[in-house]
Amino acid sequence: MTEFYDRYSAALYGVINRIVKAEDETEDVLQEALVKIWHAIESYDASKGRLFTWVVNISRNLAIDKIRSRQHRVSSRTQGLDDSLTAQRQAAPDTFRPEHLGLQEITKQLVPEQRQVIDLLYFGGFTQSEAAEELNLPLGTVKTRARTALKVLAKLMR
Amino acid sequence: MENYQEIIESGRLEQYALGELDPAAQAEVEALARRYPEVRQELDDLLAGLGVYAQAHALTPPAGMRERVLGRVLADIKQTGAPVAAAPVAPTAEVPTMRVSASNPHVASTAAPVAAPAVRRNGWAIAASVALLLSLLGNAILYTNWQKTSNELTVALNEQTRFANATQVMERRLGSTQEQLHILRSPNEYKMVALAGTPAHPTAQARVLYNKVSHRVYLDVAQLPPLPAGKQYQLWALDQGKPVDAGVLTAATTAGEDMQQMKDIASAQAFAMTVEPTGGSAGPTLNTMTVIGNI
Numbered sequence: 001m002t003e004f005y006d007r008y009s010a011a012l013y014g015v016i017n018r019i020v021k022a023e024d025e026t027e028d029v030l031q032e033a034l035v036k037i038w039h040a041i042e043s044y045d046a047s048k049g050r051l052f053t054w055v056v057n058i059s060r061n062l063a064i065d066k067i068r069s070r071q072h073r074v075s076s077r078t079q080g081l082d083d084s085l086t087a088q089r090q091a092a093p094d095t096f097r098p099e100h101l102g103l104q105e106i107t108k109q110l111v112p113e114q115r116q117v118i119d120l121l122y123f124g125g126f127t128q129s130e131a132a133e134e135l136n137l138p139l140g141t142v143k144t145r146a147r148t149a150l151k152v153l154a155k156l157m158r
Numbered sequence: 159m160e161n162y163q164e165i166i167e168s169g170r171l172e173q174y175a176l177g178e179l180d181p182a183a184q185a186e187v188e189a190l191a192r193r194y195p196e197v198r199q200e201l202d203d204l205l206a207g208l209g210v211y212a213q214a215h216a217l218t219p220p221a222g223m224r225e226r227v228l229g230r231v232l233a234d235i236k237q238t239g240a241p242v243a244a245a246p247v248a249p250t251a252e253v254p255t256m257r258v259s260a261s262n263p264h265v266a267s268t269a270a271p272v273a274a275p276a277v278r279r280n281g282w283a284i285a286a287s288v289a290l291l292l293s294l295l296g297n298a299i300l301y302t303n304w305q306k307t308s309n310e311l312t313v314a315l316n317e318q319t320r321f322a323n324a325t326q327v328m329e330r331r332l333g334s335t336q337e338q339l340h341i342l343r344s345p346n347e348y349k350m351v352a353l354a355g356t357p358a359h360p361t362a363q364a365r366v367l368y369n370k371v372s373h374r375v376y377l378d379v380a381q382l383p384p385l386p387a388g389k390q391y392q393l394w395a396l397d398q399g400k401p402v403d404a405g406v407l408t409a410a411t412t413a414g415e416d417m418q419q420m421k422d423i424a425s426a427q428a429f430a431m432t433v434e435p436t437g438g439s440a441g442p443t444l445n446t447m448t449v450i451g452n453i
Contacts, residue, residue, distance in 0.1 A: 001228065001231065001232060001235070002228060005224065005227070005228055005231075006224075009219055009224070009227075010216040010217060010218055010219065011212060011213050011215075011216040013216070013217050013218075013219040013223075014212070014215040014216040014217035015212050015215055017217055018215050023220070027219075027223055027226070027227060030219070030227055031227045031230050031231055031234075034227065034231045035231055035234045035235065038231070038235055039235075047192075048188060049201075049202070049205050050205070050206070050209065052209055052213075053205045053206070053208070053209050056209065056212045057177060060177070060212075061177065118211070121176050121178075122176060122208065122211065122212075123215075127178055128173070128178065143169060146172060146176070147169055147172050150172050150175060150176075150204050150207055150208070151207075152207075153204075153207030153208060153210060153211050154200075154203035154204050154206065154207035155203075155207070155288065156207060156210050156281065156284070156285045156288070
């Protein structure tokens with residue numbers, strides 16, 4: 001378990017933090033996720049995808065459940081988005097971290113509109129129709145952007 | 159029946175990757191992925207792409223969190239009394255690692271503590287490979303274009319050389335034509351000497367154009383009997399009864415196709431032509447005299 005923690009905690013912490021925003025809640029969700037992964041590892045099916053994808057999805061789903069269980073759902077969401085944008089802007093110049101180079105490189109591949117959509121879908125826990133409503137865009141546009149963004153990301157892996 | 163292209167285009171794979179589908183739809187996508195390798199590939203790409211995205215957001219957890227979280231997780235595991243948890247933690251922790259090595263050799267090949275960055279490095283290695291491939295492809299296209307252009311340039315240069323040669327030929331012809339015209343139109347400069355056939359060759363006929371000042375001699379053949387093999391006509395100037403070599407006639411001149419400039423002659427009263435061995439002789443073979451004419 002310690003080995004597993006050392007290997008995946010940074011990635012999981014990053015994803016959960018992007019979703020729930022608050023640091024103490026991130027810690028709670030991470031702990032919850034690790035326990036869940038521990039018990040569910042028997043059900044992990046290697047033929048369905050990489051272990052990394054699987055553990056990230058478990059953490060992501062728990063984090064999304066967390067924000068959905070909040071009473072002030074909509075307001076916190078809008079708030080959260082703004083926070084996350086400013087947080088990103090500030091984080092970059094303050095602390096130079098090699099792992100953020102990867103993020104910058106990747107986000108350079110995505111136009112801001114694509115990134116906004118994919119962030120809402122992936123980190124915001126929004127469905128495509130909810131994202132369309134939130135961004136005041138036609139559903140078709142959201143779908144196209146999500147699809148294009150995923151293609152761009154997929155190309156990075158090819 | 160849907161084909162795999164339609165499935166990929168349908169957008170369902172993206173929804174699957176983003177976790178938007180209900181379990182039934184998920185199972186459907188998984189079934190399709192099992193049936194079509196192309197769908198599997200596309201889905202893997204999308205999931206891996208999102209993996210990169212997730213990995214890119216990695217944050218180092220705050221100090222002290224490791225012990226706190228690990229402690230509580232381990233306590234939780236022991237408490238729920240999972241059968242494996244009764245055993246010491248370290249050996250059972252091997253389980254995910256072994257699964258990784260079975261399904262994902264490239265992850266397992268790196269040392270455990272650096273595995274998370276290794277996954278990202280791997281992603282960038284693949285991205286770099288893609289960039290390299292694209293660059294190679296671009297180079298191939300550029301090379302093909304360059305070769306094509308180079309070939310076209312060679313063709314154009316050849317064409318240009320051909321035209322230049324043709325122009326030179328035309329200029330030479332024009333020059334000689336103008337010269338001949340000048341000679342023929344300047345009766346004061348060039349004296350025309352008609353050479354008539356001797357009794358042996360009554361139909362033979364030629365003329366010499368002679369410039370006494372510049373000493374130039376031109377020969378213009380009207381008609382000459384055909385030559386035996388190995389023979390050539392030779393022109394002679396007769397000065398004070400003495401024959402002076404004025405040069406041999408080219409085939410073109412003999413056939414009457416062209417006017418020929420002969421050797422310069424300082425002084426002459428008559429011109430005559432004889433048949434000589436190819437290359438000419440030092441002195442005329444008088445019994446082969448074909449034409450003769452006085453100035």
